[in-house]
Amino acid sequence: MHVMKNRLIIIAAVIFPLVLIVWVAPFSRREQGAAAVSKPGDGGAHGASGEVLERLKEEWARNQKLLASFEKEQRGLRALVIEKRKLHQDGAIPKAEVSEAERAFVAALMQIQEARRTLSEIDLALAEATVGDELERLPPLAVNEFSETARLSRFNGGSSWSLKETPKVEKYFSQSFGHNLPISAYGQTRTHDRMGFDHRNAIDVALHPDSSEGRALIKHLRDSRIPFVAFKNAVPGAATGPHIHIGKPSVRIAAR
Helix, strand or coil, rough: HHHHHHHHHHHHHHHHHHHHHHHHHHHHHHHHHHHHHHCCCCCCHHHHHHHHEEEHHHHHHHHHHHHHHHHHHHHHHHHHHHHHHHHHHCCCCCCHHHHHHHHHHHHHHHHHHHHHHHHHHHHHHHHHHHHHHHHHHCCCCCCCCEECCCEEEECCCCCCCHHHHHHHHHHHHHHHHCCCEEEEEECCHHHHHHCCCCCCCCEECCCCCCCCHHHHHHHHHHHHHCCEEEEECCCCCEHHHHCCEEEECCEEEECC
């Protein structure tokens, strides 16, 4: 009896691991397959990038129409303010009516400003999304190495860049050119969230890299060992989103 019991224990000890392997193996393969799909740079990621690009284009078109409607409304409100100011001067209406029209006019101006900011942000994001695959395929740069292609240039500066360093770049620019650095995206934005790009430690500057101010800024960044990617023309023959991305290149956030 004891011999039979011992044999059963031995058989169970042999069979159970085999059953466990057979049962677990399909799940392991599925998990590996899922990881491969979400890996940045593979076919699945590129497909997602194409979908993101199309959504950004649609969003840009919607915001362009929205801006046009805001500008039309603003023109009408401006004429109304002029008319009501004249009526008030003639004693026909109280000051309160003028103030109400002025507030509506200012609100329209703020809507236009926000719509233009959003359009600029999307335009720059389109450039990064369009050139993103090319950027991912380029070989990594050594510290303080510079590289340039027809559509972009990049510099792997060795300084410990963070958003806290932005005021130093702003100070250089304002002292050099007498106006503020045209920052279009500071850190992570809603647009970058929708793109699936990690932009938390970068800023986008709306300057063409080949302009005089753009060239001067690039020289300053290289002299200061600050990393950057300068996007020229994302689409040949079209001025889509030329800008200077200060910080390490944005990477795709892996799907979860």
